[in-house]
Amino acid sequence: MLKKKLGLISLVLFVIVFALTGCSGGDESAAIRVSNQTWTEASIIGHITEKMITENTDYEVERIELESTVLQWNAINNDQIDIWPDYTSSLFNVFEDDDTVLYEPDAVYDYVLDKAKTDYNLIMLERMGFYNNYDLAVTPEAAAEYDLKTYSDLAAVSDQLAIAADANFKDREDCYPLLQANYDMNFNEIYQMSVAAKFTAVENGEAEVVACYTTDAGISRLGLVVLEDDKHANMHFDAVYILRSEILEQYPDLEELLNKVKITNEEMAAMNLQVEGEKRTPDAVAQEFLEEKGLI
Amino acid sequence: MLAKIIEYVFGNFDYILELIVQHLQVSITAIGLAIAVAVPLGILLTRYKGMSSFVMGFVGILQTIPSLALLAIMIPFLGIGFKPAVAALFMYSLLPILRNVYTGLNEVTYTMIKAARGMGMTSSQIIFKIQIPIAMPIIIAGIRTAAVICIGTATLAAFIGFGGLGTLIYSGIQQINEVHIFTGAFFSAVLALGVDQLFNLIEYVATPKGLRINK
Numbered sequence: 001m002l003k004k005k006l007g008l009i010s011l012v013l014f015v016i017v018f019a020l021t022g023c024s025g026g027d028e029s030a031a032i033r034v035s036n037q038t039w040t041e042a043s044i045i046g047h048i049t050e051k052m053i054t055e056n057t058d059y060e061v062e063r064i065e066l067e068s069t070v071l072q073w074n075a076i077n078n079d080q081i082d083i084w085p086d087y088t089s090s091l092f093n094v095f096e097d098d099d100t101v102l103y104e105p106d107a108v109y110d111y112v113l114d115k116a117k118t119d120y121n122l123i124m125l126e127r128m129g130f131y132n133n134y135d136l137a138v139t140p141e142a143a144a145e146y147d148l149k150t151y152s153d154l155a156a157v158s159d160q161l162a163i164a165a166d167a168n169f170k171d172r173e174d175c176y177p178l179l180q181a182n183y184d185m186n187f188n189e190i191y192q193m194s195v196a197a198k199f200t201a202v203e204n205g206e207a208e209v210v211a212c213y214t215t216d217a218g219i220s221r222l223g224l225v226v227l228e229d230d231k232h233a234n235m236h237f238d239a240v241y242i243l244r245s246e247i248l249e250q251y252p253d254l255e256e257l258l259n260k261v262k263i264t265n266e267e268m269a270a271m272n273l274q275v276e277g278e279k280r281t282p283d284a285v286a287q288e289f290l291e292e293k294g295l296i
Numbered sequence: 297m298l299a300k301i302i303e304y305v306f307g308n309f310d311y312i313l314e315l316i317v318q319h320l321q322v323s324i325t326a327i328g329l330a331i332a333v334a335v336p337l338g339i340l341l342t343r344y345k346g347m348s349s350f351v352m353g354f355v356g357i358l359q360t361i362p363s364l365a366l367l368a369i370m371i372p373f374l375g376i377g378f379k380p381a382v383a384a385l386f387m388y389s390l391l392p393i394l395r396n397v398y399t400g401l402n403e404v405t406y407t408m409i410k411a412a413r414g415m416g417m418t419s420s421q422i423i424f425k426i427q428i429p430i431a432m433p434i435i436i437a438g439i440r441t442a443a444v445i446c447i448g449t450a451t452l453a454a455f456i457g458f459g460g461l462g463t464l465i466y467s468g469i470q471q472i473n474e475v476h477i478f479t480g481a482f483f484s485a486v487l488a489l490g491v492d493q494l495f496n497l498i499e500y501v502a503t504p505k506g507l508r509i510n511k
Binding site: 035037038039040043064065066067068070071074075078080081194195196197199200275276279282 | 364367368371372375376377454455456457463466467469470471472473475
């Protein structure tokens with residue numbers, strides 16, 4: 001009886017050890033590791049990056065999906081990923097814990113570029129062209145009913161409205177606290193959820209306002225009215241590539257190659273709509289974009 | 297909707313199969329590790345009862361750490377992919393097993409142990425020949441709970457770049473693609489039910505004949 005059990009336990013241990021060692025062997029591959037999150041835009045950019053490299057060079061690429069900025073930031077600093085497409089002010093927020101804000105787009109870019117290089121040995125490439133700021137959009141019905149054009153208009157009636165926002169909207173310094181400080185907004189109800197679910201909430205009539213990004217597909221899909229940030233309180237999020245400097249030393253041509261990726265706001269919004277509206281895969285949309293641009 | 301799901305499943309069968317295999321790989325490894333740690337630990341705790349509330353408390357705390365925070369903390373030590381996913385699931389599986397082993401062994405009535413001692417059995421004989429066989433249904437029930445939790449939470453492997461069925465669920469949520477969400481959720485539910493039934497069987501086989509309730 002005892003022997004039988006010991007046999008069973010050693011079998012289990014054997015399986016575990018086998019599984020663990022079998023997997024760590026995979027880490028040795030020399031592929032360039034590109035990381036993206038899985039929300040629509042991030043996923044498309046991830047595929048664009050992968051295709052740019054695999055179609056134009058003979059390097060191997062491994063695309064790794066990580067579900068949050070914190071995971072990606074920790075991963076790139078621990079040599080787990082090599083290329084990370086993100087946004088200037090997202091990095092700014094990682095660097096600055098307190099509630100400092102920088103509004104001027106070039107100033108943010110220069111600051112982040114310098115800080116990433118000197119403190120973390122990370123290289124930031126040229127801006128891709130599109131930006132993804134936090135915007136506030138309202139349903140056309142609400143816009144007409146309350147005559148909403150600017151953030152100030154919205155603030156005046158915010159206590160009667162519900163807003164659908166990102167999961168970290170209330171906590172992020174550059175989201176709700178910033179709006180409260182500058183505009184004295186106090187929404188009746190704040191629903192925090194995933195990026196895409198916000199628009200479903202608005203579509204279902206559960207919220208009149210949505211805290212969205214500039215290039216979100218939902219804006220055009222639902223015909224929402226984007227309000228003007230009349231006191232210029234929002235930060236600026238330019239899309240950029242962040243690379244481990246070691247990967248650039250190893251593959252210097254990546255810099256020129258990835259700097260060729262230029263996307264306008266309109267193009268990005270159209271691609272997002274292709275995925276969320278037409279239900280095409282991010283892979284196919286990325287392929288089509290690169291072919292049209294003659295980049296692959 | 298259903299037609300679209302069926303079309304998607306048949307059109308992408310290889311991909312879904314790969315996700316299922318990843319899902320099982322990460323859950324089985326985690327549950328195996330949890331059994332290997334929690335069963336001996338539970339037996340030890342019946343010997344050193346003073347430690348039990350401390351250890352149980354600690355394992356209980358592990359259970360409450362939010363998964364995303366846990367995964368972020370582990371990157372410097374375990375990197376991304378398979379290992380941190382297993383580590384997180386392992387931590388979440390410990391408590392149900394440990395608690396059931398400990399409770400199961402303690403539930404064996406004192407008169408039985410006394411009788412065994414009277415027959416001249418040593419302490420380890422009492423544990424392995426009396427307490428464990430009698431507690432077996434409860435121990436297996438703990439492992440069963442842990443396994444089902446494990447299959448369910450294994451979707452978090454998608455957060456950390458390992459894949460599994462969570463990939464379909466989360467990317468579906470993020471890209472408003474109901475077909476992906478339902479496909480991922482359906483297969484992970486099927487896996488959970490399958491594992492549950494498997495342990496039902498194991499529970500029956502592992503229970504000493506004399507203790508079986510006739511089926």
